[in-house]
Amino acid sequence: MRNSSLPRRSKLLLVSSIGGHLTELLLVSKILEANADSRWVTAENDQSTSLLADRPVTYLPYVAPRDWRTALRVLPQFHRLLREEHYDAVVSTGAAVAVPALLAARSLGVPAHYVESVSRFHGTSMTGRLVSGIPGVGLYTQHPERAQGRWRHDVSIADSLARRSAPRRKQGPPRIFVTLGTIRPYRFDALVDRVLKVLPPSAEVTWQLGVTARNDLPGTVRDYVTNAEFSRLAREATAVVTHAGVGSVLQLLEQGVEPVVVPRRAARGEHVDDHQMEAVDAFTRIGIATCRQVEDISTRDLVGGTLVLPQSRTATLPADLQHLA
Known part of the structure; x- marks a missing residue:
């Protein structure tokens, strides 16, 4: 046909x-x-x-x-x-x-x-x-x-997400990477505000904000980062918080990082619709991430340590994820 x-x-x-x-x-x-x-x-x-x-x-x-x-x-x-x-x-x-x-x-x-x-x-x-x-x-x-x-x-691609090894916790002083992706023209101030509210005082934080421009944030603030820099920041972080964009989550998994995933909501003007809620439901069922609504993010999520998969994990990934450039 x-x-x-x-x-x-x-x-x-x-x-x-x-x-x-x-x-x-x-x-x-x-x-x-x-x-x-x-x-x-x-x-x-x-x-x-x-x-x-x-x-x-x-x-x-x-x-x-x-x-x-x-x-x-x-x-x-x-x-x-x-x-x-x-x-x-x-x-x-x-x-x-x-x-x-x-x-x-x-x-x-x-x-x-x-x-x-x-x-x-x-x-x-x-x-x-x-x-x-x-x-x-x-x-x-x-x-x-x-x-x-x-x-x-x-x-x-969804079939690939379930193929994973038992994670381990990455230790060290809180080093947090918050990434909001590249979607335009939708801001995600609710997530930024919540992270600010529960951020440990001693934390080192890097923000990748996309269009959510802010001038009230501690740490390093970037609009966009290269793919290589994204990978470095993700692997060096003890906790990664991301919007529920499938592309962002895929890139983090490819780096061996299991992030805290937070969906954008259409009712707050953060996206065109609520398809990120569907993604969070699926991530929860598969068990590949810590999924939170904005209001549920806690300090514990930021200091508990990002779940990092062993280096040997890449050997079990399908080729399409192993070679994500």
């Missing part, structure tokens, strides 16, 4: 937003064994430039969630990319930038595939609903129980 499976060992145009969507697409591309001459299309920031440093890449303006004006503005650029060079298919993990990419692909007769985020354990994202209206686009869920109609199950 047409579009019944994702293309393997092919030259692909790989399209995603920055943040968790890009992390997921990296993992998906490894599962698909995408050719080395595949081209990446995303926005430019510290994460994307470090992750894609040695890969063919085209940077386009950032398309924020539901920013359809910018999505339409980049549509001609996807037409140009697909006319200038042959690609066997276009594959995207979202978010809004997937719409112009897949529209351009289908208008030019190029096979097009959309992989819904692993964080969508129950409902379908706005992007998923929109691209499902484009004739001929292959639609994929990462959860086999959700495969129905045009939605098929082919690859799954």
